[in-house]
Amino acid sequence: MATVYVNGTVYTMRHEGDKCTAFVVDDGKFMYCGTDEGARAFGEGCQVVDLKGKTVIPGMIDTHQHLFAYARDLQKLNLKRAGSKKELLEMIRERASHTPAGEWILGTGFDHEKFTDQKELPTREELDLVCPDHPLIITRYCLHVNVANSLALKAGGIGRGFQAKVEGTVEFDENGEPTGTLRDQAAADIIAAIPDPLASLEQKKDAVEKACHELNSHGLTGVHAIQGIHCNLPEYTDVYQSLADDERLTVRVYLGYDELPGCHIRTGLGDEMVKYGFYKLYVDGNMGGRTALLFSPYSDDIDSMGIPNYTQEELDQKVKDAYERNIQVGAHVIGDRAADMLTTAIERAYRENPKPDPRFRMIHMSLLNEDIISRIADLPVVLDIQPMFVSTNVHWSESRVGHDRSRYHYCWRKLLDNNMILTAGSDSPCESYDPMDGIYAITTRCGMDGYPEGGWFPEEKVTVYEALEMYTKNAAYVSFEEDLKGTIEAGKLADFVILNKDLFHTEPEKIKDIQVEKTYLGGRMVYERGNSLR
Known part of the structure; x- marks a missing residue:
């Protein structure tokens, strides 16, 4: 049975300014778009919905x-609200305190450019201090920059002398040790070693x-x-x-x-x-x-x-x-x-x-x-x-x-x-x-x-x-x-x-x-x- 929608402010988006007040839906498609009178003319027995002047637009795309990454991230430690490096580290410390030792901790969504104290990525050593007993990797909101602690780096086989598949994706300090900062493919290799909760x-x-x-x-x-x-x-x-x-x-x-x-x-x-x-x-x-x-x-x-x-x-x-x-x-x-x-x-x-x-x-x-x-x-x-x-x-x-x-x-x-x-x-x-x-x-x-x-x-x-x-x-x-x-x-x-x-x-x-x-x-x-x- 068709459904008649009337009394709306319907922006069709066919071209700028194009509007109608009513439309008819049947079998999953629009059958008519125009006036209230035209829509009601589809006959008695149709369900009629009064839009009460509400704005209607096409479904957005x-x-x-x-999408799967978003679905997966709903289960991770959300770091978007971290306004400073100190706050980010404290959020990680809190999650670690309630997580059995040895289990992976994954965090996502932070932006160090918005930090109010130091606009710098945390280091491997800083992550180790707040999360010494869990392999940890956190991902910047852009998804291209990650930071891992020592246990996570070890799980990914990344240490002194490591040769990344793409040059420049693993950052090293002046002593040749990884700082914990990983970009793109380098992080993906570590994450591949993590037990999948959505297997x-x-x-x-x-x-x-x-x-x-x-x-x-x-x-x-x-x-x-x-x-x-x-x-x-x-x-x-x-x-x-x-x-x-x-x-x-x-x-x-x-x-x-x-x-x-x-x-x-x-x-x-x-x-x-x-x-x-x-x-x-x-x-x-x-x-x-x-x-x-x-x-x-x-x-x-x-x-x-x-x-x-x-x-x-x-x-x-x-x-x-x-x-x-x-x-x-x-x-x-x-x-x-x-x-x-x-x-x-x-x-x-x-x-x-x-x-x-x-x-x-x-x-x-x-x-x-x-x-x-x-x-x-x-x-x-x-x-x-x-x-x-x-x-x-x-x-x-x-x-x-x-x-x-x-x-x-x-x-x-x-x-x-x-x-x-x-x-x-x-x-x-x-x-x-x-x-x-x-x-x-x-x-x-x-x-x-x-x-x-x-x-x-x-x-x-x-x-x-x-x-x-x-x-x-x-x-x-x-x-x-x-x-x-x-x-x-x-x-x-x-x-x-x-x-x-x-x-x-x-x-x-x-x-x-x-x-x-x-x-x-x-x-x-x-x-x-x-x-x-x-």
Whole structure:
């Protein structure tokens, strides 16, 4: 039986300003979008829901998330609230006091750049003092920087003279001893030795189901779940498929893997709930850990220009290999030199063999320059950006690259003005996955604390419509699903969200306070504020 929704403020997102008051849902899809009278005309016997003027938007899609890692991290020691090194160490000491000796302790989410005492990573020795009887590894919120104590280093075989697979990923002191700081692959090797609390399929499913319900509570009905093995960020297709089979999956999943499939499949294999998406490459590291690859040295470390994960030739070949197999290519790039390398690889693959609509994904694209911007404007690319990066990094970004280069740090207005398509992701668990936080960040260019007044390089702000477009219509486009979802119109999947306020009539500074009242997936309510649907 169809359900008729009337008396709403429904933003269809087909184009800016497009609204209706009513819609009809039947068999998981929108059958009609228009006036109250038109909706009621679908006949007697239909269930009628009075929206009472509430704001309705399409279900939102996070185009960059490490969903299984987020699910896994729900069980770890959450260090996000550590405001100082002293507080972080005390939190670890407290967890250790209640953990049987010998058991691993894993912590996540801290940001030493926000510490009020010492803006420094803790050392192996400091961790040993508060946690001497447990192997311990803690992960910075960016997921690229980790610190381990002596027992964890020993478990990973890391000591004096250790040769890392990727040069520069293990830090040593002046005596040749590891400091405890590990980056990317080096940390993954240690973590591989840790007993897995989510070893079975059912354990994984339970954890992911819980995480998906958390996403629903923030209006998310879709997520691009991305694997990054070198950062210990696995994803499991069978987990999502099995949840879907059990009718327990409450978000639509588009998967990205940093391995090419061993069988001859291409982008799009799957169904409306779980679909194979793209090949994910990691060209460089991150800005917080100074592993992002730059053309010029870091302003606060003139001996470093970051760490490349590939040579240009290696990257060219990897992009070409996926492209020739009709597999969408997506690549993580943070620094301007990494962005240049990816642009070059795409240019070479595409111009050698032009295809109609490859939609290369350039992920993050944090620090750019005029040359890169002009070159990518001529390529069939979509930019997967992370709005929250500007909000969390605003306090220290200029210390890394200086004021002049910072004009091209998260320069999203420039990209939009060059007619590029942008989508929005969170990079969760690195950042908040609440789209309202992301829309706040990208429209104000301020930290969650409101700093700096007026916004950081305010000329790069985007409008509320442009921001929401990145989470809806554009997010559907990048996965080749623009005919399936992303807007509220007849024939599309009935994924929609009811908000407690109209975000188009809310000051950008207050958008982060908007709450989701209900979330629907295929016409089925999967979240209601104040009511557990699990």
